[in-house]
Amino acid sequence: MTDSRHFEPGRAAGLLRLRAFLPAAGRDYAARRNSDYGPDRRDNVSVLSPYLRHRLVTEQEVLESVLARHSPASAEKFIQEVFWRAYFKGHLETRPAIWRRYREALAGQVAALGEKGGFRKAYQAALAGRTGIDAFDAWIAELEETGYLHNHARMWFASIWIFTLRLPWELGADYMIRHLLDGDPASNTCSWRWVGGLHTKGKTYLARPDNIAGFTGGRFSPRGLAKEAPALEEPPLPAAQRLRLPMSGPPDGPLGLLLTEEDLHPESLGLDRAGIRAVAGASAVDGRSPLPVAEAVQAFTEAALGDGLDRAARHWGVEAVRLPSLTAIALGDWARRHGLSRIVTAYAPVGPVAEVLAEAAPVLARQGIALIEIRRAYDEACWPHATRGFFALKEKIPSLSEQLGLGAGAFDQGDLFDSGSGAPGGFVRTTEGAGQAG
Ligand SMILES: Cc1cc2nc3c(=O)[nH]c(=O)nc-3n(C[C@H](O)[C@H](O)[C@H](O)COP(=O)(O)OP(=O)(O)OC[C@H]3O[C@@H](n4cnc5c(N)ncnc54)[C@H](O)[C@@H]3O)c2cc1C
Structure with a gap:
């Protein structure tokens, strides 16, 4: 068990x-x-x-x-x-604009927390599990302790945050992504938008006391919940765009493998068993938020990366090192040490890793090092x-x-x-x- x-x-x-x-x-x-x-x-x-x-x-x-x-x-x-x-x-x-818009709004709200005392108090009371709503306060404690919440609890949590506590959804999404071990830019951001009526325009999710009591086996009887959930609004988003192409490079040249927290099963990426000269790993877990990411999330992510590196070292029979940071400088130093002209990595979907790699790629290219992404058939399909x-x-x-x-x-x-x-x-x-x- x-x-x-x-x-x-x-x-x-x-x-x-x-x-x-x-x-x-x-x-x-x-x-x-x-x-x-x-x-x-x-x-x-x-x-x-x-x-x-x-x-x-x-x-x-x-x-x-x-x-x-x-x-x-x-x-x-x-x-x-x-x-x-x-x-x-x-x-x-x-629709990468969803992520950019979320990050911009979040930066503004984090700044506002420093300026508006009443707003900061309400936010801090929620995060301290002092709302007086029994279920919500218990979920805060559970999330901090375990790094996980049941899907239904996440939905109720987000609904109470938005419609009862009337706090900005972006700050709630940020709190979750900083504390969930599974914190994910897409699932988290889109789910919060789904609850608030932004994902399917105008359709919201209202947390009801009887529903919470029923599906938690009577563990909770929350009081004072909002009785209505008016949809949040926003300016129209740009139309859906074509998928970004994976970064590519020359077909030949000494090859290194980079692992990030986006994909830690490199054995199934379809890479030649003999083709990898060296392996390195680094995470961008701090990039999940402008605020501190929970220690448990950092520890899980770093240990998961370590597990990926150990397996890769065994699989390809080469040295696997952890880089001091996920930056062009660290990647360039490592590539030069091993005489690499190509670094291959799993495709990084929208989020902090993709942002860092997009910045690093042109810097590396000027040094004669190509960054190459592999997108899995599953994602492609x-x-x-x-x-x-x-x-x-x-x-x-x-x-x-x-x-x-x-x-x-x-x-x-x-x-x-x-x-x-x-x-x-x-x-x-x-x-x-x-x-x-x-
Ligand atoms: C407000 C909110 C925030 C969320 N944030 C995240 C997040 O940051 N990361 C995340 O992985 N999921 C997120 N979810 C989705 C979902 O709650 C979790 O994936 C699920 O609860 C994980 O538990 P499980 O592995 O036991 O899921 P199971 O029910 O066993 O489902 C199996 C797998 O399917 C996927 N899955 C299940 N439900 C969903 C869903 N609604 N959306 C996307 N994938 C799903 C997950 O990978 C999950 O591990 C969020 C949902 C809400 C309502």
Whole structure:
């Protein structure tokens, strides 16, 4: 049994969780996933998000192993939830203005916290778990302790933040991304916008006391919640744009591999087993926010990176080092030390890592070092379907599954059951329900 309050950073721990969850991924998940039984009982959901977010375990292998055990019909709900992640990732890739706008608004609100005493007090009371709303205050404590919240709790939390506490959604999203081990620019930002009525324009999610009491087994009876959830508004966003092309470089030349927290399973990137001369890793975890990122998040991310580096060193039989920072200077020094003219890395989706790499690439190019990205077939297949609502992607799940060979049992089940491989919704947006945003 895995400890549901603690997340061991590393691929082996992710695979153990996947293995423990597999029997429940079918109809059981569909029936029980919306209940939040509390931090000591998470057997109704997979709790795989910190592993999927960093691709310690990939969506491809989670879906393959679920489909090796369940029929597509009985695992339909779980499969859809996994695709919600691809949907939000693709949505932000094709609408990067959402991220830029969020970051700009957040900077303004952080500045306002320093200037407006009343606003700062309300914000601090919320973060200290002193709102008097029993459920909300308990979720603050749970998030700080565990780095995780159930999906339904995240939805209620965001709704209470926006519509009852009337705090800016960007500050709430920032608080979550600083404390969630799975904190992700796409899933987090888009989910907050979904609750506030910005993602599907005008449709909001209202947290209701009876719904919270019912789906938490009566653990909470929150009082004083807003009875209405008027949609937030914003100026129109630019139209969806084409996917950014992965950065590319010459086909030949000494090659190094760079790992970041965006993708920590380099073994499945399709790289030649003999082609890598050196491996390096660095994270941009501090870039999640202008405010301090929780120590537990930093520790998880850094340890996950260490796990990726250890596996890469073994896989390619070369030295793997941690760089002092994810900067052009550190990357250039490392490349020169190993005589590299090319650095290959997994495609960095919209977020802090992509921002740093976009700045570093031209500096490295001037030194004769090309930065090359590899985008996974899974992302390549899913993201183009994420420009509108989830429904458009959901409709494609059968054809995507076929295209990606998800039902073909291509995933090496030996890996899943070999612990020696390392150290070890449909929330309907009525304002009621349980279901999601995934
Ligand atoms: C306000 C808010 C903020 C959120 N912030 C994040 C975030 O920063 N990072 C993050 O990974 N998820 C986020 N989510 C989505 C979702 O809550 C989590 O992915 C899920 O709760 C993780 O628990 P699990 O692994 O047990 O999920 P399961 O129910 O077991 O689902 C399996 C996997 O599917 C994916 N998934 C499930 N639901 C969603 C969803 N609604 N959206 C996107 N992917 C989903 C996750 O990768 C998850 O691990 C947020 C949701 C809300 C409402």
